[in-house]
Amino acid sequence: MVEAFKTVEPLEYYRRFLKENCRPDGRELGEFRTTTVNIGSITTADGSALVKFGNTTVICGVKAELATPTKDSANKGYIVPNVELPSLCSPRFRSGPPGEEAQAASQFIADVIENSQIIEKEDLCIANGKLVWVLYCDIICMDYDGNLLDASAFALLAALKNVQLPSVTINEETGLSEVNFKQKNPLMIRKHPVATSFAIFDDTLLIVDPNAEEEDLATGTVTVVTDEEDRLCSVHKPGGSPLTGAKLQDCITRAITRQREVKKLIDKVINSIKPK
Numbered sequence: 001m002v003e004a005f006k007t008v009e010p011l012e013y014y015r016r017f018l019k020e021n022c023r024p025d026g027r028e029l030g031e032f033r034t035t036t037v038n039i040g041s042i043t044t045a046d047g048s049a050l051v052k053f054g055n056t057t058v059i060c061g062v063k064a065e066l067a068t069p070t071k072d073s074a075n076k077g078y079i080v081p082n083v084e085l086p087s088l089c090s091p092r093f094r095s096g097p098p099g100e101e102a103q104a105a106s107q108f109i110a111d112v113i114e115n116s117q118i119i120e121k122e123d124l125c126i127a128n129g130k131l132v133w134v135l136y137c138d139i140i141c142m143d144y145d146g147n148l149l150d151a152s153a154f155a156l157l158a159a160l161k162n163v164q165l166p167s168v169t170i171n172e173e174t175g176l177s178e179v180n181f182k183q184k185n186p187l188m189i190r191k192h193p194v195a196t197s198f199a200i201f202d203d204t205l206l207i208v209d210p211n212a213e214e215e216d217l218a219t220g221t222v223t224v225v226t227d228e229e230d231r232l233c234s235v236h237k238p239g240g241s242p243l244t245g246a247k248l249q250d251c252i253t254r255a256i257t258r259q260r261e262v263k264k265l266i267d268k269v270i271n272s273i274k275p276k
Contacts, residue, residue, distance in 0.1 A: 011217050018205060025054075025211065030254065032209040035262075037154065039162045039269050047163030047187075051155040053209060055145035057089075060155035062163050063136045066177060069129060077124020077132035081109040083139045083152055090144035090212070101148075108149055108236055109139065109156060112225055116193035116233040118160065123188045126168050131177055133165060146211035149223050149236070153195035158266050163187045193233050194262045196255035197223040203241040208254065222248075224255040228263060 017024050027033070033054030042048035045061035052058075069076060083105035085093045093099060098106070113119070124133040137159065139152045164184040170177050199210035199218035210218060220240020225233040232252060237243070243251070 010213070014201070014214070014217055018201060018207075023207065023214070029205070029207045032258070033211070035154075035265065037158050037265060037269050039158050039266075040273060045159075046165065047159045047161070049155050049158030049162060051151050051158065053145075053147055053151050053154075054211065055143055056141075056147055056151050056211075057143040058139060058141050058148070058151040058155045060137060060139045060152070060159040062159050063138070064163065064165055065134045065136065066126075066168065066179075067132055067134045069125070069132045071129075073121070074129040075125045075132075076121035078121070078134045079113050079119060079124075079137065080134065081113065081137040081139065081156065082106055083109060083141070083148075085141050085144065085148075089141040093144070104238070105139075105148055105152055108223070109137075109152055111234055111236075112153055112156075112193055112195065116191045116225065116227055118157065118189060118191050118193055119187060120190055123190075126177075127170050131168065131170060135160075135163070144212060146213070146215045147197050147209050150195045150197050150209065153193065153225070154262060157189075157192060157194070157262075158269075160187055161189055161266060161270060191227045191229075191231075191233075192259070192263050192266075193225050193227050194255070194259040195223050195225045195236075196251070196258040197221060198251055198254075200241045200243070204247075206247065206251065208258075222251060224251050226252065226255045226259045228259065230256050230259075 021029055036052045038050040041050050042061045046064045047062040050059045083102050085102040087093050087095045137156055164186055167180040167183040168177055198206045198208055199214050200220040201218055203219055223236040227233055
């Protein structure tokens, strides 16, 4: 009977839980799903991380390549993010060229990188006007159950903190680059941006870390990105229900708390895998 009601009237089914300040999966409105991160899981990448928010599973691999910079950015490297939503992660996605949701997620990650200054592009310069690093950040969703943006941003940050770049010099006699794979250095991570997403129900009610079913039933979503200095890096709101100033401030306050939790978790995992 309950399953039939949920199938016929899914929104009304959810509202009955929301009135009691809880959700069908047992969480409170402001409660995140169990979050785990595994760092360095792809041995063929220069840095990697696997992140799980409940069932939502995202993996990020970073590949570093050498390139010649453009003339107008002679002392800057590049960071190229790409989010993939393969058909294996959910029936809602199809094989083939990236769909609208994957493209929007890739643009969101690119904006987070740019607005947060997670890495100074000048730090990727090896020789001014001659040689820079290009970081290709491939983010692949393995299992989709909502809140793709938070998981993708989390996986990106954890993977970048795992990156080890070999030492590179340019031979003055030959003009060729020489790579020393025995001497590697970590990336300089300047900021630690963390995304926190909220679903809006009936134009007024906010719930954090929505799963796929909640996203489908919501009247809107908003994603807030903050860093460790409590700085607001970006607000991503793709239409839907409007937010009052007070509601947005509530989202920012909760996002700041979440940022500290995520950074603490990443630091704990990184410290656990460091050689003693």
